[in-house]
Amino acid sequence: MGHLTIKHVRAFVLRGGGADYHDQADGHWIDDHISTPMSKYPEYRQSRRSFGINVLGTLVVEIEASDGTVGFAVTTGGEPAAYIVEKHLARFIEGARVTDIEKIWDQMYQSTLYYGRKGLVINTISGVDLALWDLLGKIRQEPVHQLLGGAVRDELQFYATGARPDLAQKMGFIGGKMPLHHGPSEGEEGLRKNLEALATMRERVGPDFWLMLDCWMSLDLNYATKLAIGAHEHGLKWIEEALSPDDYWGYAALRNNVPKGMLVTTGEHEATRWGFRMLLEMGCCDIIQPDVGWCGGLTELVKISALADAHNAMVVPHGSSVYSYHFVATRHNSPFAEFLMMAPKADEVVPMFHPQLLGEPVPVNGRMRLSVLDKPGFGVDLNPDCQLHRPYNR
Ligand SMILES: C[C@H](O)[C@H](O)[C@@H](O)[C@@H](O)C(=O)O
Ligand SMILES: [Mg+2]
Numbered sequence: 475m476g477h478l479t480i481k482h483v484r485a486f487v488l489r490g491g492g493a494d495y496h497d498q499a500d501g502h503w504i505d506d507h508i509s510t511p512m513s514k515y516p517e518y519r520q521s522r523r524s525f526g527i528n529v530l531g532t533l534v535v536e537i538e539a540s541d542g543t544v545g546f547a548v549t550t551g552g553e554p555a556a557y558i559v560e561k562h563l564a565r566f567i568e569g570a571r572v573t574d575i576e577k578i579w580d581q582m583y584q585s586t587l588y589y590g591r592k593g594l595v596i597n598t599i600s601g602v603d604l605a606l607w608d609l610l611g612k613i614r615q616e617p618v619h620q621l622l623g624g625a626v627r628d629e630l631q632f633y634a635t636g637a638r639p640d641l642a643q644k645m646g647f648i649g650g651k652m653p654l655h656h657g658p659s660e661g662e663e664g665l666r667k668n669l670e671a672l673a674t675m676r677e678r679v680g681p682d683f684w685l686m687l688d689c690w691m692s693l694d695l696n697y698a699t700k701l702a703i704g705a706h707e708h709g710l711k712w713i714e715e716a717l718s719p720d721d722y723w724g725y726a727a728l729r730n731n732v733p734k735g736m737l738v739t740t741g742e743h744e745a746t747r748w749g750f751r752m753l754l755e756m757g758c759c760d761i762i763q764p765d766v767g768w769c770g771g772l773t774e775l776v777k778i779s780a781l782a783d784a785h786n787a788m789v790v791p792h793g794s795s796v797y798s799y800h801f802v803a804t805r806h807n808s809p810f811a812e813f814l815m816m817a818p819k820a821d822e823v824v825p826m827f828h829p830q831l832l833g834e835p836v837p838v839n840g841r842m843r844l845s846v847l848d849k850p851g852f853g854v855d856l857n858p859d860c861q862l863h864r865p866y867n868r
Contacts, residue, residue, distance in 0.1 A: 485559035486534040486862040492830035493548035497528035502818040503637035509657035509692040535605040545609025549601040549767035560866035596745040603771025611851030618800040625803040630842040636815030640678040646839030649684025657692040676708040702732040712737035725758035742792035765792035795826040
């Protein structure tokens with residue numbers, strides 16, 4: 475098996491939900507007046523799609539071995555990511571052995587250093603890396619969690635992200651993370667509305683259910699501090715991604731400002747072990763939240779997780795479906811996982827990357843037995859009904 479080589483890598487694009495889960499129709503909770511760095515512009519305040527949160531679409535990476543086995547993965551990246559795969563990264567993948575995952579990663583990263591390092595290029599490298607792990611698992615007929623060294627728990631527990639933590643509580647989730655709706659540009663009135671929404675939800679869920687706020691990079695240090703202080707009486711468990719991903723200094727200050735016992739979390743838009751080293755060594759947060767489809771892939775997330783472990787930090791990956799479930803199952807410092815409620819009213823559990831992954835597992839009563847993940851690779855197949863388009867066919 476070790477001499478099996480990679481014959482083809484192919485990059486496709488898909489639109490409409492899936493890995494680019496912000497790509498939803500009107501009326502979805504995930505695009506309903508959520509506070510963002512663009513909210514200072516009133517014309518871009520109501521809808522994140524209006525400023526292009528869904529402009530990229532989904533990248534599908536397919537990798538075919540010399541024995542015909544195909545591994546694949548999906549992430550956010552669309553056509554520009556497909557270009558990078560076909561025109562640049564393919565040279566490091568085709569002809570390599572299926573076990574050359576570390577070497578391929580290093581060559582992809584070092585060769586794109588002059589224009590990559592974060593964002594789209596690292597999303598693209600992540601997509602290739604996840605497809606390589608899926609391929610190896612399918613060749614070895616092992617689930618990825620076993621390739622990683624095996625599970626440390628036989629059940630995963632999830633908190634739910636969405637507009638309805640009260641419904642998530644009834645569905646068995648361990649907590650509910652709500653999007654923040656108003657940012658600094660809406661002044662004291664907006665701050666009051668944010669706190670009223672939290673107070674109402676606390677009333678509905680009772681005193682013990684975890685409630686968190688996701689601020690999606692939209693605040694400044696003073697506003698985030700005031701929000702945290704005001705939210706403390708409503709038992710806010712953590713304030714998430716309050717500041718720009720580049721404001722390491724602001725996060726370190728916020729962590730000192732928040733009331734004792736409140737957690738500061740961030741990281742979904744951070745990339746590579748070097749980015750997370752900055753967050754950890756500057757004491758920016760209590761929990762890092764890398765997205766395995768955006769931070770460099772599984773090969774990089776394992777390195778990031780070890781770094782976090784040395785800093786006694788938890789790693790709770792940003793929701794990325796099966797790609798994070800197999801990882802979380804194997805890490806003692808990842809005690810729970812995120813599940814993004816992708817039903818438009820956040821009132822039912824649907825697969826996170828729907829409709830792209832056949833066999834995509836979902837939490838049942840907020841939990842997932844490890845046995846559900848005991849299929850080769852990441853245990854999912856590409857939905858053949860999805861209209862794949864290969865923009866840079868070679
Ligand atoms: C709910 C948030 O605004 C984002 O849409 C969400 O994708 C992300 O921040 C998360 O943590 O799930
Ligand atoms: Mg978030």
